[in-house]
Amino acid sequence: MPNDLFVVYGSATGNSEHIAKQIAQKIQALQTTDKTFNDVVLCAGNEAVKAHLPKWSENPTSVIIVTSTTGDGDPPENFSRLFRTLKRKTSTVDKICKSVDYAVLALGDTNYSKFCYIGEVTDKKLKECGGNRIMDIVKADEATGLEEAVGGFQDRVYGEFRKAAGGGEQESCEESQPPPAPESGETPTPPPAPPTSKSTNSPGVLELQKVCAELSLPDPLTYNPSSATSLQSLQASQPSSAFLNIQDKTTNPDQGSASSLNGYPLSLNSAAESGTVTSTSSRTHYTKEQPFTAPVTKARYLSGKESYPSGDRRVIEVCMELPEDFGYEYSPGDSVGVIVENSQESVDAVKGVVVGEEVEVEGEVIKKEKLLRERVNINGTLRRRELIGLSTSCSDPGEALALKFLGSKDGSPAYTKFVESNSLNLVYLLPLFPSLKPSLQAILDLFTTIPPRYYSVTTTPLQNVNAVSVAFSVVDYKMSLNGGARRLGHVTGHLEDICGMYLNPDPRFERLPLALRPKLPCPTVKIFPFPSKHFKLPADPSYPIVMVGPGTGVAPFMSFISHRKLSKKQSLHETEETCEGEWRGGFELEGEELAVGQGDVQGYRSSKEIGESHLFFGCRTKKDWIYEDEIKAFEKGGELTKAHVCFSREKGEGKYVQDLMRKENNAGKIRDLILKKNGYLYICGDAANMARDVIACLEEIFDVEGGVEGKKQVEKLKARGKILLDIWS
Numbered sequence: 001m002p003n004d005l006f007v008v009y010g011s012a013t014g015n016s017e018h019i020a021k022q023i024a025q026k027i028q029a030l031q032t033t034d035k036t037f038n039d040v041v042l043c044a045g046n047e048a049v050k051a052h053l054p055k056w057s058e059n060p061t062s063v064i065i066v067t068s069t070t071g072d073g074d075p076p077e078n079f080s081r082l083f084r085t086l087k088r089k090t091s092t093v094d095k096i097c098k099s100v101d102y103a104v105l106a107l108g109d110t111n112y113s114k115f116c117y118i119g120e121v122t123d124k125k126l127k128e129c130g131g132n133r134i135m136d137i138v139k140a141d142e143a144t145g146l147e148e149a150v151g152g153f154q155d156r157v158y159g160e161f162r163k164a165a166g167g168g169e170q171e172s173c174e175e176s177q178p179p180p181a182p183e184s185g186e187t188p189t190p191p192p193a194p195p196t197s198k199s200t201n202s203p204g205v206l207e208l209q210k211v212c213a214e215l216s217l218p219d220p221l222t223y224n225p226s227s228a229t230s231l232q233s234l235q236a237s238q239p240s241s242a243f244l245n246i247q248d249k250t251t252n253p254d255q256g257s258a259s260s261l262n263g264y265p266l267s268l269n270s271a272a273e274s275g276t277v278t279s280t281s282s283r284t285h286y287t288k289e290q291p292f293t294a295p296v297t298k299a300r301y302l303s304g305k306e307s308y309p310s311g312d313r314r315v316i317e318v319c320m321e322l323p324e325d326f327g328y329e330y331s332p333g334d335s336v337g338v339i340v341e342n343s344q345e346s347v348d349a350v351k352g353v354v355v356g357e358e359v360e361v362e363g364e365v366i367k368k369e370k371l372l373r374e375r376v377n378i379n380g381t382l383r384r385r386e387l388i389g390l391s392t393s394c395s396d397p398g399e400a401l402a403l404k405f406l407g408s409k410d411g412s413p414a415y416t417k418f419v420e421s422n423s424l425n426l427v428y429l430l431p432l433f434p435s436l437k438p439s440l441q442a443i444l445d446l447f448t449t450i451p452p453r454y455y456s457v458t459t460t461p462l463q464n465v466n467a468v469s470v471a472f473s474v475v476d477y478k479m480s481l482n483g484g485a486r487r488l489g490h491v492t493g494h495l496e497d498i499c500g501m502y503l504n505p506d507p508r509f510e511r512l513p514l515a516l517r518p519k520l521p522c523p524t525v526k527i528f529p530f531p532s533k534h535f536k537l538p539a540d541p542s543y544p545i546v547m548v549g550p551g552t553g554v555a556p557f558m559s560f561i562s563h564r565k566l567s568k569k570q571s572l573h574e575t576e577e578t579c580e581g582e583w584r585g586g587f588e589l590e591g592e593e594l595a596v597g598q599g600d601v602q603g604y605r606s607s608k609e610i611g612e613s614h615l616f617f618g619c620r621t622k623k624d625w626i627y628e629d630e631i632k633a634f635e636k637g638g639e640l641t642k643a644h645v646c647f648s649r650e651k652g653e654g655k656y657v658q659d660l661m662r663k664e665n666n667a668g669k670i671r672d673l674i675l676k677k678n679g680y681l682y683i684c685g686d687a688a689n690m691a692r693d694v695i696a697c698l699e700e701i702f703d704v705e706g707g708v709e710g711k712k713q714v715e716k717l718k719a720r721g722k723i724l725l726d727i728w729s
C-alpha cells in the first residue's frame with residue numbers, strides 16, 4: 001500500500017507557501033501515471049500538528065518541509081506549532097517520526113545572522129524524532145536569488161522519495177512533468193524563437209540594456225538561458241487538470257477546504273491556525289481570511305504634513321475602532337495586519353492586457369475583475385520566479401529573453417537595480433514589455449495573494465481596549481523607469497488617501513463647530529490582530545528597559561512607555577487573574593522558551609513600581625522627530641528616564657543611535673542595566689542597516705575585555721530573550 005506524501009510549509013510572506021504548492025502540484029500531476037504515493041497533501045506546519053502528525057508515527061509517511069526563517073531566527077507564524085512540537089518531542093522514547101522519510105528545503109537570507117535557522121533546526125529535530133532524512137537539507141538564499149537552490153531541490157526531491165518508497169530512480173519532478181495542457185480549442189503556442197539581433201524597440205529591453213551597460217553586465221539579448229538549467233523548473237506551471245487535485249486531509253469540515261491552489265489562500269489552514277489564537281481573556285475570530293472592517297476614527301501627520309501631497313517623508317498615525325466582539329485585548333509589542341485590495345487604477349491597467357475573462361478555482365468561477373482586485377498581488381515587487389514565468393507569455397523573443405535574464409542568477413545585479421530599487425510590479429512591467437500578454441490562468445498560477453502589511457501598535461489597551469493606533473511612513477517615490485512615474489505604497493498610500501478628511505480637512509469648514517460640519521462617511525480598513533510572541537515587556541515592570549527605535553521604529557515603544565505609565569496608575573490586580581505559561585495570543589510555551597520575566601497585560605496590572613527606561617531615537621532633522629511632545633512629556637513625568645535623540649543631518653552629539661549608545665556614559669549604563677539589573681534591550685526598525693549596526697555596537701559595548709567576548713555575550717543575551725528584535729526589511 002503506497003504511503004501518503006505531505007508537503008508542509010512555513011511561510012511568512014508567501015515564498016515557501018508558493019514553492020510548496022508548486023512541488024505538491026507537480027508531484028500530484030505525476031501520480032496520474034506513477035502511483036508512488038497514495039495521496040499528496042499540502043498544508044501549513046501548524047495544520048499538520050493536529051490533523052496529521054499523530055499518524056506519522058504509525059504509518060510510513062513521506063514529508064517534504066519547505067520553510068523560511070523570519071524575525072530574528074524565528075519560525076513563521078503558520079509553522080511555529082510544528083516547530084515547537086518537534087523541539088519538545090525529541091527526547092521522548094516513542095519517536096514520533098520513526099516512520100517518516102523527509103527532506104527539508106530552507107528559505108532564508110544571508111543578510112540575517114541566523115541564516116535558514118528554522119529549516120536547519122527542523123531538519124535536525126526531525127532526525128532526532130526518529131525520521132529518515134532522504135536527502136540533505138537545501139538552503140535557498142533570498143540575497144542572491146532563491147531560484148537555483150529551489151530549482152535543484154525540485155528537480156531531485158521526487159526521485160529521492162520515489163527511490164526511498166521503493167519505486168526506482170527514473171522520475172524527477174521536472175522530467176516527467178506532463179506537457180502543459182492547451183486551453184480548449186487552442187493550439188499550444190510554440191516557444192518564441194531566440195532573437196536574431198540585439199536591436200529592439202521594446203522600452204523594457206532598452207531600459208534593461210542601459211542598466212546592464214551601467215553595471216558592466218552582458219547585453220541581456222545575448223543571454224543563453226539553456227546554461228541555467230535548474231531555473232527551468234521555476235517556470236510557471238501551466239494549467240493542467242491533474243494539478244487541480246491536491247487533496248486536503250483536514251479534519252474539520254466546518255472550515256471548508258484547506259487546499260490552496262494557484263495562489264488562493266489556504267482558508268482552512270490559516271483559519272484553523274488563527275482560530276486558536278487567544279488573548280488571555282478570550283478568543284479572537286478576526287483573521288487574515290476574515291478580517292474586521294474597522295472604522296478609522298482619527299488620523300494625523302506625525303511629521304511631513306507641510307510636504308503633502310508629494311514630500312518624501314510623511315509619517316501618519318491612524319486610530320481604528322475595535323468592536324466589542326473583537327475579543328482581543330492586544331498588548332504592547334503586538335501588530336495589526338492591514339489588508340488593502342488592489343486599487344481600481346491598477347486593476348484597470350492590468351485588465352486590458354491579461355487574456356481571458358474568468359478562471360475556475362475549486363469549482364468556483366472567478367471573474368477577471370474580481371480576481372485582479374481582491375486576490376492576486378499585482379502591486380507587489382516582482383519576484384524572480386514571476387519574471388521567469390511571465391517570460392513564456394511574451395510574443396517578442398527579445399522581451400522573453402530579457403525577463404528570463406532578469407530572473408536568472410546571472411541577472412541578479414540587474415534585478416536589484418531594475419526591479420528591486422524601483423519596486424517594479426506587474427502594473428508597471430506591462431507597459432515596458434508590450435508583447436507580454438499573460439493569460440488570467442498564468443497570473444493566478446504565478447502570483448501570490450495580496451499580502452497583509454503589519455504595523456506595530458502605538459497605544460495600550462490599559463487606556464482603551466476598543467481602539468488601537470498604528471504609525472507608518474507613507475511610501476512615496478519616483479521610479480527611475482516608466483518616465484519617472486510617481487509611486488505610492490499600496491497600503492500606506494491608500495491609508496493616506498482615505499484619511500484625507502482628517503489629515504487635510506477642507507479649510508472651508510474649519511471655523512464651523514464640529515456639529516455643523518458636513519458629515520463625511522467614516523473611512524474603513526480591514527484589519528486583524530497579529531500578536532507578537534517575543535517582543536514583549538518584561539512581566540515585572542520594575543525591570544529596566546532600553547529601547548532602540550529610530551524613525552518609525554519608535555512606534556512600539558510609545559505603547560511600551562504608555563503601558564508602564566498607566567500600569568503604575570491602575571491597580572487592577574485584585575480583579576485580574578495572572579496567566580502563567582501562556583502568552584497572550586494563546587501560544588503554549590515550553591519552559592525553556594519562556595524568556596525570563598516576559599509577560600502580558602495582566603502582569604502589568606499588578607505593578608507598583610516601574611524600572612528605569614531609556615529610549616534611543618534618531619531621525620534626519622528636528623522636523624522629522626515624531627512623537628516629540630509625547631516623548632518629552634514621558635521624560636518630564638518620569639515614565640521615561642531619558643530620551644537619547646540624534647539627527648543624522650544636523651549637528652549634535654552623534655549622527656545615528658549607535659553613536660549615542662557608544663558614548664561612555666551610555667555604554668556603561670547599558671552594560672549595567674542589562675547585565676547587572678536584569679534589564680531588557682529592544683531594537684525595532686530596519687533590519688538591513690540599522691539593526692545590523694546596532695548589534696555590532698552592542699558587541700563592542702559588551703566586549704569589556706576587548707576580545708571576542710562581546711559577540712558571545714550578545715548571542716547569549718539574544719538566546720535568553722534579553723535582547724529582542726522587531727525588525728523589517
Ligand SMILES: Cc1cc2nc3c(=O)[nH]c(=O)nc-3n(C[C@H](O)[C@H](O)[C@H](O)COP(=O)(O)O)c2cc1C
Nearest residue numbers: 011012013014015016068071073108109112115116
Ligand atoms: C522581517 C524578516 C526577517 C527575516 N529573518 C530572517 C532570519 O533571521 N534568517 C534568515 O535566514 N532569513 C530571514 N529572512 C528572510 C526570509 O526567510 C526570506 O525572505 C524568505 O524568502 C521568506 O520566505 P517566506 O515568504 O516563505 O516567509 C527574514 C525576512 C524578513 C522579511
